[in-house]
Amino acid sequence: MTxxxxxxxxxxxxxxxxxxxxxxxxxxxEFLVHAVARTGGHLGPNLGVVELSIALHRVFESPVDRILWxxxxxxxxxxxxxxxxxxSKLRGKxxxxxxxxxxxxxxxxxxxxxxxxxxxxADGLAKARQVRGEKGHVVAxxxxxxxxxxxxxEALNNIAAAKDRPLIIVVNDNERSYAPTIGxxxxxxxxxxxxxxxxxxxxxxxxxxxxxxxxxxxxxESLHGAKKGFKDAFAPQGMFEDxxxxxxxxxxxxxxxxxxxALRRAKRFHGPVLVHCLTEKGRGYEPALxxxxxxxxxxxxxxxxxxxxxxxxxxxxxxSVFGDExxxxxxxxxxxxxxxxxxxxxxxxxxxxxxxxxxxxxxxIAEQHAAVSAAGLATGGLHPVVAVYATFLxxxxxxxxxxxxxxxxxxxxxxxxxxxxxxxxxxxNGMWDLSVLxxxxxxxxxxxxxxxxxxxxxxEAVAVDDAPTLLRFPKESVGPDVPAVDRVGGVxxxxxxxxxxxxxxxxxxxxxxxxxxxxLLEARGIGCTVVDPRWVKPVDPAxxxxxxxxxxxxxxxxxxxxxxxxxxxxxxLGDAEVxxxxxxxxxxxxxxxxxKRSEVLADIGLTPVEIAGRISASLALRxxxxxxxxxxxxxxxxPAPAGRGAPGARETDPAAGTPTxxxxxxxxRAPRKAPPARRHTAGRAATGEQAATEAREGAGAxxxxxxxxxxxxRTVAGKRAAAGERTADGEQAVxxxxAAAGERxVAGGPVAKTHVSxxxxx
Numbered sequence: 001m002t003x004x005x006x007x008x009x010x011x012x013x014x015x016x017x018x019x020x021x022x023x024x025x026x027x028x029x030e031f032l033v034h035a036v037a038r039t040g041g042h043l044g045p046n047l048g049v050v051e052l053s054i055a056l057h058r059v060f061e062s063p064v065d066r067i068l069w070x071x072x073x074x075x076x077x078x079x080x081x082x083x084x085x086x087x088s089k090l091r092g093k094x095x096x097x098x099x100x101x102x103x104x105x106x107x108x109x110x111x112x113x114x115x116x117x118x119x120x121x122a123d124g125l126a127k128a129r130q131v132r133g134e135k136g137h138v139v140a141x142x143x144x145x146x147x148x149x150x151x152x153x154e155a156l157n158n159i160a161a162a163k164d165r166p167l168i169i170v171v172n173d174n175e176r177s178y179a180p181t182i183g184x185x186x187x188x189x190x191x192x193x194x195x196x197x198x199x200x201x202x203x204x205x206x207x208x209x210x211x212x213x214x215x216x217x218x219x220x221e222s223l224h225g226a227k228k229g230f231k232d233a234f235a236p237q238g239m240f241e242d243x244x245x246x247x248x249x250x251x252x253x254x255x256x257x258x259x260x261x262a263l264r265r266a267k268r269f270h271g272p273v274l275v276h277c278l279t280e281k282g283r284g285y286e287p288a289l290x291x292x293x294x295x296x297x298x299x300x301x302x303x304x305x306x307x308x309x310x311x312x313x314x315x316x317x318x319x320s321v322f323g324d325e326x327x328x329x330x331x332x333x334x335x336x337x338x339x340x341x342x343x344x345x346x347x348x349x350x351x352x353x354x355x356x357x358x359x360x361x362x363x364x365i366a367e368q369h370a371a372v373s374a375a376g377l378a379t380g381g382l383h384p385v386v387a388v389y390a391t392f393l394x395x396x397x398x399x400x401x402x403x404x405x406x407x408x409x410x411x412x413x414x415x416x417x418x419x420x421x422x423x424x425x426x427x428x429n430g431m432w433d434l435s436v437l438x439x440x441x442x443x444x445x446x447x448x449x450x451x452x453x454x455x456x457x458x459x460e461a462v463a464v465d466d467a468p469t470l471l472r473f474p475k476e477s478v479g480p481d482v483p484a485v486d487r488v489g490g491v492x493x494x495x496x497x498x499x500x501x502x503x504x505x506x507x508x509x510x511x512x513x514x515x516x517x518x519x520l521l522e523a524r525g526i527g528c529t530v531v532d533p534r535w536v537k538p539v540d541p542a543x544x545x546x547x548x549x550x551x552x553x554x555x556x557x558x559x560x561x562x563x564x565x566x567x568x569x570x571x572x573l574g575d576a577e578v579x580x581x582x583x584x585x586x587x588x589x590x591x592x593x594x595x596k597r598s599e600v601l602a603d604i605g606l607t608p609v610e611i612a613g614r615i616s617a618s619l620a621l622r623x624x625x626x627x628x629x630x631x632x633x634x635x636x637x638x639p640a641p642a643g644r645g646a647p648g649a650r651e652t653d654p655a656a657g658t659p660t661x662x663x664x665x666x667x668x669r670a671p672r673k674a675p676p677a678r679r680h681t682a683g684r685a686a687t688g689e690q691a692a693t694e695a696r697e698g699a700g701a702x703x704x705x706x707x708x709x710x711x712x713x714r715t716v717a718g719k720r721a722a723a724g725e726r727t728a729d730g731e732q733a734v735x736x737x738x739a740a741a742g743e744r745x746v747a748g749g750p751v752a753k754t755h756v757s758x759x760x761x762x
Contacts, residue, residue, distance in 0.1 A: 115151025148364030249276030323348030390430025447508030487541025499527025
């Protein structure tokens, strides 16, 4: 049995000898290489914090002493030392998270894993303990990359203001976040790494001066009084001390004894202390050290000996398609420049930086600055392309709104990892952008469905010089191109069925899902038209007339259902007086657990089978409630209010999508108010279509048997589904009381809040 296998918690570390701590460090590195190679994950950062993590848990008493990680991807060793050694499903469904998780352990605090936040958390925790009179230390472990974020310095300013409030900041300085850390702070830390000669020179000078007759002692005292000035010149740790932080370091972060000694000194100090530890990303694993791009920051499943991937190579990634196209655009236009926030390689700007080194800027973990700087670049006559992860654009919302959009700056934002990302968990899903950004005036948003559309829409975006534009795409391999059979306005028609029952609006990468769902529906005799709006904000004026020729509209998006594209389409139809119900399929309002992207999509009902089943059930309920399949035309749908169309829209007659004679046209009726939805059962993911939608159409309306359908029940061919029967969408009715409005009852299980569709309001 290894020493590591005997460690069930931090207390087990304290009994180890110096030799024992060295041995367990070796065992941890060996474990990490093989365990992370099996599943994929953050390897390089964790190989670099082995001794630091051991020292932290030997000096402090977690969880009484709170240890915060910024960012959380460097917490694997912490997990091992706090009793979590089953890495067999790391970042997989039902396995350990790749970041700290309160659900896993009382030793974990911060789960969000968005950089530069831990110092703010530490400030608040330390204040809370002071107010409540509680003992215990607060320790924030901050990567040097995280210190490039403005929030970290806002927190430092507040932390330093309380000279008597104990708080320990450990800077894990490996010169990198993803890629090498850049900026003035990086230069400052680099200077601190090069001060060994200073102390030797000072000792030599003291010896010489004290041996100098008559004036030697006086000179030494004068020079010693100027020590801080000299020290600032040689080693500018004075910056931290001038803030009011006691500085300790730099310390060899791979010498457990030295780190422990520094931490014990910091622990005794009754005020804020910064301990500066020098570490090496990828330590102990030669392939990681040799990987200059990011030292194996993140790896997929691979052979630990050869580093060859275990899975067969897929097609090109969305990121690589963007990276190649932006280089081609840059060669054609010398005004196109690029900005990223500490993610040059992950967002696909490597080739652009190599080809145009003077036209790309990595601003560090500073998305707010990236957006404002882009506004300045645009005002100065350039067209900046800001490439970040979708989840991180949340940080720059105010700057996008007030600095870019308000000033009508021609800036293009490119959001990688949009929608469900999967394995990286709740904080890294890019599921909010299509909702949050709907309120930004003038912003135009594109959601390409394939590689060809990504190239085309990127070019359309950078052609706009008087408003911001945005493209989004997911973290996965890009599939084959999805051809259009027609274009109406700016809307691509991907499929036309023999009958016009359902208009399926596919947002971006959900196009293949919608096409498969349409096939399932048509096998049931339900005709479908599948369209891709391409530019999803603003809603294309051609869409309401298209919708008017159908019995139902269903919008499918890889984004939150709340206030997303589905809501925008419903609003546009209402403004155009097109009275067709709208079903919204998307991500529920909850933080999604980590799993493979395909598993998460299945859990939340974004699959062809689920979508087809829900649409089929809704249509069956409408028929059972007595809604005619077609009504005589009473009013022609009028187009949406005049406004500027989306980039790339053709001047095509929107009337191409209006109903033909005999098809359903628009009638006016008052919108019905949705009943309140009940909270879902704790710990269960919401799946399926909202029964509230069906209840709005079925509850109280006569069924085939003349009996009202209870809210939440489903009917089959106009009759109430008895317990155990199959409903129109193939789902079995369940025993027990009917689900309340807003819920769906799953056979054999508790009531779960459903999330997939909602009727258009107004």
